[in-house]
Amino acid sequence: MTTSIKDVALLAGVSVATVSRALGNGPVSPALRAKVEAAVAQCGYRPNLSARRLRSQHTRTVGLIVSDICNPFFTAVGRAVEDVAYRAGMRVILCNTDENPDKEAMYLRLMQEERVSGVIFAATRATADALDTAELGFPVVMIDRAGAAARCDAVLLDNRLAAAQLVEHLLERGYRRIGGLFGNTSSTGAERHAGFAEALQRAGLPVAARFVAPSAAAAQAELAAWLPEETAPEALVASNGLLLLGAAKAVRAAGVAVPQRLALAGFDNDSWMELAEPGMTVIEQPVEEIGRVAMEMLLERLRQPERPPRKVVLAGRLVARGSSLARA
Template identity: 65%
Template sequence: MSDSVKATSIKAVGIKDVAREAGVSVATVSRVLSNGPVSDALRARVEDAVRATGYRPNLSARRLRSQHSQTVGLIVSDIRNPFFTAVSRAVEDAAFQAGMRVILCNTDENPEREAMYLRLMQEERVTGLIFAPTRATLAQLDRADLDFPVVLIDRSAPAGRFDSVVLDNPQAAALLVDHLHGQGYRRIAGLFGNTSTTAVERHAGYQAALAAHGLHAEARFVPPTAEAAEAEIARWLAEARRSGAMPDAVMVSNSLLLMGVVKATRTLGLTIPGDLAVAGFDNEPWTELVGPGLTVIEQPVHEIGRAAMTLLFERLDDPERATRKVVLSGTCVARGSTGGVG
């Protein structure tokens, strides 16, 4: 309390001021701050001085000198995508628990923005990066030399230069097909996004599972928006009706498309599951509330975020170890929207 001169920071107070106040050297103050070897007496004096002066370390200076940014980057397409929202929360929790900060970036699947943010990550000298790249950037990523480890999420890695954590997409899609088949559906249409590798994998699983059941696959690809899905499915069903080949079920590869399909059934006056069974991905809270409840694949979103951070920390521990790919399984949450035929 020695000099309670009202700690209003007229001028930013630095470690020097603390040192003067405590009558020690700046080195000692620094050591106190980082739990270095300091006698109890001095430690107490310094701590008092810190309180008295209202000192706050300058993280820029600290990072510059110590060469540790204690920052991880998180680059996703859009934080409003509930999957990424949940992942980001998990990443942040893990980061702050480890005393790190998170820089969040939205790319809107735009490769230019991805490139720009990758540059930013370098300039920030991030400790590591968690990244859901587009296919375009994924390809370039191999040639880029980044001086921090990267963990890919959601989008699967091609060769194996990077650690990654993904859902077992083929298996998840198959789960959905198997469920639909078990409920008696035989004409199972598929609607998939046309931008991500995720959709590609889910389509593969869909196709394989149908083949296994000896059924015919009929899939279409659309931009990943509810509007595109709604328009496409309406067109599709109209055609199908004319040709007398109406599907009795449709599965979609993400929740935006799911919304589009549900909307379309409304405007077309179709009942779910009577006229058309519906199933999709991402067990968001509202899927339970729509119509008879929507059957979906639940991704372990929080685990995915956590796993990514774990992978990152392990890589930092041992930069040389073989890259790892963590594959998590989804589970099928069956609801009324696939209630069974007739």
């Protein structure tokens, strides 16, 4: 039995309503306000957020739905989201979907039951395309991946451009047989593949792309199988940090020289990219900015529900390192 606002009122000799007003910022005389604060301090009162949320009908809670918080990209994004959210007096509920549409649906339902103020969502391709954000009952900001048709706010990387940039970098450095490893569940993977393919076609080169499950292990297995083949590439583009990690492991296990026998390049400037010899060439995403902007857009949307949806497209930054050194 915890102490409630009633106990405070009794102790301070005022009404329940006055306590509520003194704690929020209602109009209350300095004298009573002082009495209330004294009583609160004396009995160690803590407001019950469930009751407050029920009565006031807004939860000051946002959901953050990502595929896997263990992916450093989402960790960093999530951290930025939380910082902005807590600073705005909102709480964050984190959900990991493992790129599983069933889990996505389950968590979306949970968000409805929580009556969240809004959701920041990195959806799989399937869900992003099918999602009807209007009937959800709360605003959604898409991150990383956006549904083609989704009429809602989003903050994204210019994936096509970034992938093309990577290919052109490799072409410049003298590589020709360029392969690609892409995630098979996200629209991000698809877009990066599109930019990859376009750039190669512009150069009149064949595109050799493989799609894998979005995990380091899958990428490692795929590349391990690919390396001994005749079609094995001279340079490889990996569609995100996890896949690049897997690729690097496969390369190391096979004892393949980087970049002499195989150049590597990918996405996400994770902490190890600099450290793995000879340094990984990557497109760095502005991870902190993505999370911050997403949360800010959500807050903006809550203030102005009728504002037309907006998509913020951020640019990646090419960080060239030893793994794509110019060909001898």
